[in-house]
Amino acid sequence: MSESDAKGLWSGRFSEATDAFVAAFSASEHYDRRLYREDIRGSRAHARMLADCGIISADDGAAIDAGLQAIEAEIEAGGFPWDPALEDVHMNIEARLTQRIGEAGKRLHTGRSRNDQIATDIRLWLRTVIDGNLALLRRFQAGLVDLAEREVDTVMPGFTHLQVAQPVSFGHHMLAWYEMLVRDESRLHDVRRRANEMPLGSAALAGTTFPIDRDQTCAALGFDAPTRNSLDAVSDRDFAIEFVSAAALTMTHLSRMAEELVIWASPLTGFIDLPDRFCTGSSIMPQKKNPDVAELVRGKSARVQGALHTLLTLMKGQPLAYNRDNQEDKEPLFDAADALRDSLRAFADMVPA
Structure with a gap:
């Protein structure tokens, strides 16, 4: 994953990469990953609501839901590729979702913030x-x-x-x-x-x-x-x-x-x-x-x-x-x-x- 992909949620106005120490200092995925079940549960409910409200398409909503279920199984099986460069549990899961289902994964973040x-x-x-x-x-x-x-x-x-x-x-x-x-x-x-x-x-x-x-x-x-x-x-x-x-x-x-x-x-x-x-x-x-x-x-x-x-x-x-x-x-x-x-x-x- 490229650096721009890893920081795509917030790096638009920045002209240089985050210092390596600052990136490590800022990361929380090594302890907030224990919230993965809750994060996925909240994201699935959010995606269903977005689809029901017509904010995203029904196909995108279905793809997001299936992708999140697959990611939860992947985490529980111990095969999820946690990446400290992605800072936290939210960005790790959303980046993995986009890897799995493509552009539809990026629409999960519509209407919400970390x-x-x-x-x-x-x-x-x-x-x-x-x-x-x-x-x-x-x-x-x-x-x-x-x-x-x-x-x-x-x-x-x-x-x-x-x-x-x-x-x-x-x-x-x-x-x-x-x-x-x-x-x-x-x-x-x-x-x-x-x-x-x-x-x-x-x-x-x-x-x-x-x-x-x-x-x-x-x-x-x-x-x-x-x-x-x-x-x-x-x-x-x-x-x-x-x-x-x-x-x-x-x-x-x-x-x-x-x-x-x-x-x-x-x-x-x-x-x-x-x-x-x-x-x-x-x-x-x-x-x-x-x-x-x-x-x-x-x-x-x-x-x-x-x-x-x-x-x-x-x-x-x-x-x-x-x-x-x-x-x-x-x-x-x-x-x-x-x-x-x-x-x-x-x-x-x-x-x-």
């Missing part, structure tokens, strides 16, 4: 992430209830100031954890509701003169409604910050639980015996059984809190509308989402065992 495209992709991705987290939360909650019922007559000391205070039921203590998770679940539902608005159609910042049908695309992608203001839609990352905020609070709860597990599993107290498969030993101290999973969850809470601080700082100085700073939103968002998912799974597997 600005509204990425905002839509992230919202689509985040919906799936939240649904997965909610499923893990509910599994952990169910495990806690089962454990509480089994141990309702087990007496343990209750603490204040980490000093023995009053006797309580171990089951009662597990249900205290359960209440934390109920609030966490509620917050994730709130985040999902606010994230479920569609920016597509906002284009770069001021909409498009093409007679697009945002309601059709919105319904096809399962959003509750299109966003109302194009300037806000392309630059808003509140939904990402809200998710990471909810994740940070959930991780704080898991960290508190982890701290109690570490204390309870210590020979100094001996309240519980964690399953061997969630612990490690020592090569020179065979008497040790280390609660590594609980400790790692406790440590990962710091990563998610750091991601929240990163996103808040990222956004605090940005004028409307879109700025390239927003490329930096995805790595902390992805990292927080991965840490939350893995920590919830660890606790859902470990605690009721």
